[in-house]
Amino acid sequence: MIDLRRLSVLRVLAEHGTVTAAAEALHLTPSAVSQQLRLLAKEVGVELLRRDGRRVRLTPAAVVLLEHADSLFAQWERARADLTAGEEAGAVRLCGVSSTVAALLGPAVTRLRQEHPRLTVRVIEEESADCYELLLAEAADIAVVLPTPEAPPVDDPRFTQWPLLDDPQDLLVAAGHPLTRQDAVELADAAREPWIVKPRHNDTYALLQVACAAAGFTPRIAHEAKEWFAVSALVAAGLGVCLVPRLAPLPPQHEVVRIPLHGNPRPSRRIVGCVRRGSEEQWPIARAIAAIEAVCAERATDGRAV
Template structure:
């Protein structure tokens, strides 16, 4: 994992920050790995450190070895009579509220010996938590900061397609029950936080597909705060269908035309770990919660 991190981040310092370790700890672990393998892994050049050809050989095998280790752990865990232990589930807040909460409730009934631990993080951080073995299952959104679905370190599976609506103040000219096309909101001020926020990439991608670049007037992330500003007429935003409307004077407007903005929620686990009884139970519960959400989408489009 350390050599993999160095290949991704370029320097020992950046790798240490990504893995929440000190640079000296990273350097020490890399020296120990090099000693065990009896090869040189790092080559200093000026103020930077680069991977040697031997290190690239190690990297080619690292993902396969890690997946085999996960599969071995899963097979050993299957020998137990009952599924037990702590299941660590991370994800973006809206997915945790709409899917993880009912999934965990179901787990408590079907697997009473499983203790869930839920962590709220943006998608990029969720992938890191999987790699550092701080989480077992992640609910993530694909985006520019996320690894591709072909990344050999993960198994990523589509879980739910979540339509997005336009959120406007009550009485707004775009508050039409029949819906609007996203391009009609091109001249509106928009409310979305740019940094550390999966929603920002979704908004900009949706607006670009509709033929415009949104003018970001205010940067907020938490849905209650965003809705409050929308209600006061400070701007508009996209709101996922699975997010319930706060008690504000706002209207959820369905979007028409093509393409209709939507979020694709995925489950992600470390490759090889899906057969572990804990992980299998968690994934099954999430799939059931997603199916129930799709069949009984209870969030009403329109005003409160």
């Protein structure tokens, strides 16, 4: 018999490369991770890891085991759905980047409380890459994320992914900025502007790089900020410009202007939903997915996203 929890530890180790990084992702100690892997090796009767200096590497047997892991986990998620069929109670954990938490997950939780009062919901804010890790570690059930270049491919057998909506990005400038006087603004018109964005651990930075490259320039980063309150404050002070998602709420006290962009490219964020493959049939997760999709449909209808 195989303990799927221990198999999950092996899968996270393969994803992160080191016992220390896997332990951090799983919120365990490195010794606990090592112990789980030793017990898994005993269960399957083969060597799974070999020392390579200070690191460990997977044995060929471990690679074969991981090839079967995705289908085993997906089947287990479907079994859990069958076991809880007909139960209108439970718990579900939602994770996403800050703007999707504010604009989509918050309203979805309100809807769930009204429609399914026995369902317990928890919201977690993380960057997209961390959300995928939370799903694999079974620390979250649904992720609402932005597929950056580092995201798992859409056919990754560990996940079920689907598009939710497209969120256009506007150019954010200070009130009175010369660009506010133009009838139409293209992204290239801001090529010489100082930009405000945090390059590290920030999904927005990768999207900005791609959009600006398509417009024919590299943005000059003048100030580094990530949270939209801080970014809009710096823009209001005349310290630079930025791309802001249409779904992102901005404080009304900041004197800034959103400028819809015209021409090509017209940067937009594709927001996707993601779950562990097979888990979408479980009652709490299915109800939460329905609530999130309903909120997204409303946002698309009222023009705050397309």
